[in-house]
Every structure is written in C-alpha cells, then in structure tokens.
Amino acid sequence: MARRVAVLISGRGSNMVSLVEAASGPGFPARIALVLSNRPDAAGLERARAAGIATAVIDHTQHPTRERFEQAMDALLVEHGIEFICLAGFMRVLTDWFVERWTGRMINIHPSLLPLFRGVNTHRRALEEGVLIHGCTVHFVVPELDAGPIIAQAAVPVVPGDTEESLAARILVQEHRLYPQALRMICDGTARLENGRVVFSNDWDAGGALRSPSP
Ligand code: GAR
Secondary structure: OOEEEEEEEOOOOHHHHHHHHHHOOOOOOEEEEEEEEOOOOOHHHHHHHHOOOOEEEOOHHHOOOHHHHHHHHHHHHHHOOOOEEEEOOOOOOOOHHHHHHOOOOEEEEEOOOOOOOOOOOHHHHHHHHOOOEEEEEEEEOOOOOOOOOEEEEEEEEOOOOOOHHHHHHHHHHHHHHHHHHHHHHHHOOOEEEEOOEEEEOOOOOOOOOOOOOOO
16 A cells, blocks of 8 residues: 655755656555645645645744644644655754654655765855765654765766756756655665664665766
8 A cells, every 4th residue: 555645845846746746656655645835835835736736834933833833743744644754845954853753754855965965055065075976865864954864865976167056956857866766665665764774675786886077
C-alpha cells in the first residue's frame, strides 16, 4: 500500500511538484496526501491544487509560539493519516519536539553537498569558497539544522562564469530527480534510519567519477 506523504512548503514548490509527479506514476510506494504551507501566499499551493492534491495553510504568524504552530501542524498531519513528511523549501526551523515526533519519518532536501554549507545562501558560499563540485542532499531531519543522516546526494560541476542563479538552476534539475528517488527509498524500506545512521538494503554502482574540470 502506498504510504501517505505530506509535503511541507513555504514558496514556489518546484520540488513538491516533482514529488507529486513521481508519486502519480504506477507502482510508486507513496502518494502525496497533503501539501501544507506555513505561508498563505506560497505559489506552490496553487500548483498543488491544480494537480488535485489536498492543501492546507497553517500560518506561523497566526500562532503565538513556535510550539503552538507546530502542534497545529502535527494535529493536521495526524488527521490526514500522514506517515512520512517531505520538507521541500520549508523555511521554518522546527523544534526538537516536532522533529523527535517524526524521527525516521521526516526528510529534507538541502541545496549543497552536506555537511558542507549548512544553512542559507549555499550557492553564494560555494562560489566564494571556489569549490568545483557542488550539489544537493536528501537527509533525515534531526534537531540540529541540516545535520541529519544522509539518504542520497547528487553532484554537479561548478564552471567558470557560474553565478548563484546558474548554479541554483543546475542543482535544481538534480533536486527534482533526487528527491523522488529518496522518497521511494524510505517508503519501500530500501533506506531506513537505525541508531542514527541510514541503513541501505541494496547496493549500487561504485564506478565512474565526476571530475571538475572535466578531463
Ligand atoms: C530548493 O532549492 C531547496 O533545496 C531549498 O529551497 C529550494 C526550494 O525550492 N531548500 C532549502 O534551502 C532548505 N534549507 P522549491 O520551493 O521550488 O522546491
């Protein structure tokens, strides 16, 4: 049976759309049962509605504390029978209470090769540091920001003349492939959290390398 997944967004929701599209394919072990935004004006809400997905807004500015905001989210997620949460451009820091309630069942996509460049402005910082390979990571969420066990990563070259925008666009293409892959892995049990580590039940090809500059 397909797992019931909620996608939490704050903005345009392009990763959410990639998850919705993947989950609508035959045999995918998850279905997107709810798209939840903390911002009423998130553009992704309209995109979710257009795809026929249930949407909800829990506006953090309408709650006196972070805890009350999260209690409202948690109640709604439980009401919708949600089993897994995907954070997709959800720009609120979550408390330990919420994170611990969803341990092993909540994942996030981050626009860098973690543990490099936790936090914001990842592409700007990658350019400042002069790294020649950059990328994105899907990881289980733990209380420490962007520090959770890694499920999947994708790398891209950084090339001369790159800007924050060109790099963001190159990585976003990979995010849209990586996130559905990672969601599939946690929903079909190929990747699971055990004692703070990700355990994989399959193997994969160790051949090849991404070189930047390419030879
Ligand atoms: C994505 O690039 C995602 O990796 C990033 O926000 C963007 C959301 O785009 N997430 C973070 O920075 C989380 N710290 P989207 O709304 O189009 O999916």
